[in-house]
Amino acid sequence: MSVVPSSAVATSSAPVGAGVGPLLRGWREQRRVSQLELALRAGSSARHISFVETGRSRPSEEMVLRLAEHLDVPVRERNALLLAAGYAPHYPETPLDDPSMGALREGVERLIQGYEPYPALVVDARYDVLAANRGIALLLDGVPDRLLVPPLNAMRLTLHPEGLAPRIRNLRAWRDHLLAQMDRQIALLRSAPLRALYEEVAAYPVPERDPAEDGGSTGPPLPFALPLRIEHEGRVLSFVSSISTFNTPMDVTVAELAVETFLPADPATAKYLHSLHP
Template identity: 70%
Template sequence: MTTTGTGTAVGALLRTWRVRRGLSQLELAQRADSSSRHLSFIETGRSRPGEELLLRLADRLEVPVRDRNALLVAAGYEPRFRQTPLEDPALDTLREGLERLLAGYEPYPALIVDGAYRVVAANRGVLMLLDGLPEHLLEPPLNAMRITLHPEGLAPRIRNLPEWRGHLLAQMERQLVLGRSEELRALYEEVAAYPHPDPTPEAEPPAPVPYFALPLVIEHDGQLLSFVSSISTFNTPLDVTVAELAIETMLPADPATVKYLRSVGG
């Protein structure tokens, strides 16, 4: 087949994703029930992939839903995945369910962020931790990474800031490998450049606890609280907005944190 501009465009994108995932043409072809010869023709623009094969390749490469639309358009097809604003009535049921989930998790903190860590919703447990932060950090849209790592944000209250900061930056780095978001890269460069304030020495560190995961150890009103974070996303999303939502719940990591949150949370 003669090389076309469309074939060249989608082929180059596919090759970029394949290299990013560290797969050979043979490995990807086998996973997608194709042949390395056909995949080679696609990547060099000598052949245009069928729509279903293209989606299968994207699935095996774990291409984010937003970027699957870009692959489809580059191949001359219509986007397959819609992007519905979260406030759209079509997502009323989803939105109401998420709000019930956050409220049901109280008094423990829980929030929902989008693909650039903008806070979509948060419960009272999160708002409690934000008490006393400067207004300029709390102006919408709130950004979870910015609030956490900014030297005027939660960073001075985090007693294990070097470890927690390293965890958050590594999390963002993994996302940048998986996707091509320029907005996320700009956010990463911003928060990675923040100075590292020393935690306030008002309270003694808690006695060693056999944590089962890296905790967030944070001071609130003179009390040290310890949380382990869990992040949930939607399985097989068919909407870009839904695909990029993440629900983060903060599980108390010690009995003292449980007791304190129950006392202040009613």
């Protein structure tokens, strides 16, 4: 599948009209960093950090960016801090279908296609699917068409009672893993749309207990990672997943991209996938 632009654009949750001081204080407290520690990291003084947070001192543009860097503030929220301080945004937000993103689109598509026959996909900050390979298409066999209308959402497709959920043998454990992942993202991005998605998928019905994993390629328990165990045409396929992001992104769009890959967790799953795509 080709890389496509997402129709959902994440927005900063910074309060309208809030000064940069309270916003910086909020990030510092969330990171559990003292004013003194932040000052030492940023080459400043605790007194100056205090003055910035209380509005007694207006930080320079360079200082805002430096503090945001040491507080690991997401790129989108760094722009919000700059606006609150009276400066122009520093990081552009280029649509993924912009001609300047051609090399990125080609590289990402080549990456996930090269991962075949194993599943791989690319999502944005709201878990909308921007690209997927044939391995993902295989897992989506049987999902109703109405759930496959773009923009596809990875969380909704996975946990919806008409999506993949009925075929996931360890649904309760996998659901807990996904909800915890979303919860961490909400704390990091402070995104109202992401919070709404969380509340939606968390409200989907869940069985009191998972089906007994009797047969199929479930393999032995994996002490190093929680597997996704999913039925496909009478088999139980087992995967472990990993998520990759871009280092030091200089664009909001790129900063919010994530590539998720699924590696077979047992030889039977690997053999089956290779038999479908020699």
